[in-house]
Amino acid sequence: MTQEFSPLIVGIGGTSRAHSTSELAVRCALLAAERLGARTRLIDGALISGLPLYVPGRTERTDDEMAFISAVRECDGVIVASAGYHGSITGPVKNALDLLEDLARDNRPYLDGCAFGAIVSAFGWLACGTTLVTLRSIAHALRAWPTPYGAAFVPEGKVFEQDGTALDAKIGDQIGLVARQVVDFARWRKAGSAI
Template sequence: MARRVVGIGGTLRPRSSSEMLARAVLAECAALGAEAVMFDGIALSELPHFNPEAPTRNAAEQALVAAVRAADALVIASPGYHGGVSGLVKNAIDLLEDTRGDARVYFDGMPIGLIVSAAGWQAGGVTLAALRGIVHAMRGWPTPVGIAINSIEQKPFGADGTLIDAGIAAQVALQARQIMTFGVSEAA
């Protein structure tokens, strides 16, 4: 059975570096046999502000929660805004509070690849650490390889969207392998 990997992230800017990096990891996972689906910035913008007291969810909220419930692994990609996770991505993560009563609570036992694209190394590192903390709080297992790029100094993609930076491509491939191999004996 193929692993199901869900990507969450990006910005409202089409082809943002965080979204493209998440898509690159998902493509590597698909090449390794995964079924992959992406909830990009445009999809995340359809989510209202999370309200745990609201009894109903719109179609976009239901789709994200259902995809995560069916997932074997996640990829979460955020821009580093002022040293933190973007509100768009954090709102999507907060919505996953809806899984608190499930048989698998939150991200329990799931491998989760984390990606940050920030305009500086400090913001990238701090945001990656924040994502790791969030994932740990939600019982997930961040992959050992977390990807953080400095979007001022690094341009990983060519004009056609092809991943052209060999070092980043190697990180993408390694993160995908870790996502696909973590916990396989338990999931099988």
């Protein structure tokens, strides 16, 4: 019996506030991916908030930028969680995704062939919808495959434990579905490439 492929799923999310709802949402997704047998790597709010502003053509990179680029370069799928600020993704999430321009000339340019799961938390449903559309549009621009399901929720009170365990079963189920679709797609793609 062959061992099942264990894809590497990179979770990107959070804000400059420690343990933000979007960071805990991506932690929740990575926990679900791990339960499905995936390997995971978290790129949290502290890391993305500390990245220098992306400057096209700049060749010097900080250690954090290099670690981020390296993780994404190796991944089989990504899950991005953003808060909805004024109807769109946060500045740190956008800046981190802009940095993926460094992958443009790789053998696998950008996120070509990777599943891309999107999760949004916002204080209104309009911001949830527009932010989710923004993430999915960015996924297309990066040549990724947005999962059919994207999770969006309006947090009411405490939604997660600090490790990412969902306290709201409905939100946990939504995030788990995103994680499952990313992991499944990574496995299907690997199986297809072996043919």
